[in-house]
Amino acid sequence: MTGQDVNWVFADLARGERAHLTRVRVAFYPEALIIGMPDGAQITWGWNTLRRVRDQADRRIMVLSHKGDPLTRLYLADHETQEFVTRHARSLGKRDHATPLSKVMLWAGGAVASVAVIIFLLVPLMATQLAEILPPEGEKALGDTTFEQIRVALDETGLGGVRICEDPAGNAAMQTMYARLNPDADLPYEVKIHILDHPMVNAFALPGGRLVFFRGLLEEADNPDEVAAVLAHEIGHVVYRDPTRDALRSAGSLGVLGLLFGDFAGGTVALFIANQLINATYSQAAEARADDYAHDLLEKADISPVALGTFFERLHEEHGDAEGIVAHLASHPQMTDRISAAQAAVDPNRTYGTILDAQSWQNLQTVCSGQADASSNGTSPAKKSWEKPE
Structure with a gap:
């Protein structure tokens, strides 16, 4: 599945500013994932910048976020699409910022x-x-x-x-x-x-x-x-x-x-x-x-x-x-x-x-x-x- 052999798949996008979902189209290229907005605008997410959001209520849906925009969520329901993303996005489980020890100690002290x-x-x-x-x-x-x-x-x-x-x-x-x-x-x-x-x-x-x-x-x-x-x-x-x-x-x-x-x-x-x-x-x-x-x-x-x-x-x-x-x-x-x-x-x-x-x-x-x-x-x-x- 690439941008050449499959043009688009449908997904849902939450931008973070509002709670409602926007229906979008997604294309997959060797270098990046392209999100097509209803108004014609496009959002590009590089494979290495994709992060998977865990602890979702519906485990059948893959929820992705972007390293530079952690509030935005992309919801992929198609199983074949999820497998493709898993093979190409090698940093899905990566944490961008380790919690500082001082903050951990502060939380522990508060508890x-x-x-x-x-x-x-x-x-x-x-x-x-x-x-x-x-x-x-x-x-x-x-x-x-x-x-x-x-x-x-x-x-x-x-x-x-x-x-x-x-x-x-x-x-x-x-x-x-x-x-x-x-x-x-x-x-x-x-x-x-x-x-x-x-x-x-x-x-x-x-x-x-x-x-x-x-x-x-x-x-x-x-x-x-x-x-x-x-x-x-x-x-x-x-x-x-x-x-x-x-x-x-x-x-x-x-x-x-x-x-x-x-x-x-x-x-x-x-x-x-x-x-x-x-x-x-x-x-x-x-x-x-x-x-x-x-x-x-x-x-x-x-x-x-x-x-x-x-x-x-x-x-x-x-x-x-x-x-x-x-x-x-x-x-x-x-x-x-x-x-x-x-x-x-x-x-x-x-x-x-x-x-x-x-x-x-x-x-x-x-x-x-x-x-x-x-x-x-x-x-x-x-x-x-x-x-x-x-």
Whole structure:
């Protein structure tokens, strides 16, 4: 096929100035491709200047552009014509200008910045809004699922999850402590307290009003007022729905990352959220707000607010910055300020009581009695949560 043996073939041309197509005639010569316009004008494209435009919706049509005029498009529908052009135009796939590295880095930086804005600004903002309007039933369902995931995640044997301590006297003592604090008027839903037979020194709140304590925290406390202070702090998180907000933020961030790097779904999301809540590090404002709530709740219950600081201070002095309750509630560098705030909340002209009598305190500390061996709870009794691995 040359300009001598085939005079013209029909094609469509888009000049770039307007979106509509113009019907044109095309002739093929050894040196160039000639486009004949309806008004008699001709456009010459040399073979080496032709570039093929990829990613077209209709792959049956060959779309050509010209090196000196990249906005103009020539649409060839005839299969024989396409094969002829492919044989003669040896630079169809060539890129005229390589993208400068500086521009690539600029684009990459913009993409990273966009993701950062979504994860660290938009997702937390949306999580805050959703936490306010999410129905209590939805929060409770999320808390129920996460609670079971936590039990399974902390079970080293894989036999069904860390056991819930069910001694009636010990759980009654915990309920007596809760009743003495009497936070019900502030709560968006009913609170359920669980004690898990695990040596970790920790406690945290879950969405929907679940509070989780570990045996290790009860054993480490010097007196019931320290446990009451931790309980009051966690109730503060429930009052302000911090666990729900944190869970939504984690799930939202995972969704964004899943779109970028692959699917995060099902059990992966649940386990990630469970881990985040076990090791919850809320914002400074959320922690300070929960502390203030705890101070007021303890004061109303005739318990010295200083108990919230003495427990964390003693653990930090003994074990330093580590995992568990030290990292969860007394993380450096806020710890000193938080201890000072607890001390400042004490009324020096008042004589405070204690939250439990001696027998109830003993019952609470032994709530997991008979379940503490490794064979029954699936946990290793040798290490505390803050100990470094060997």
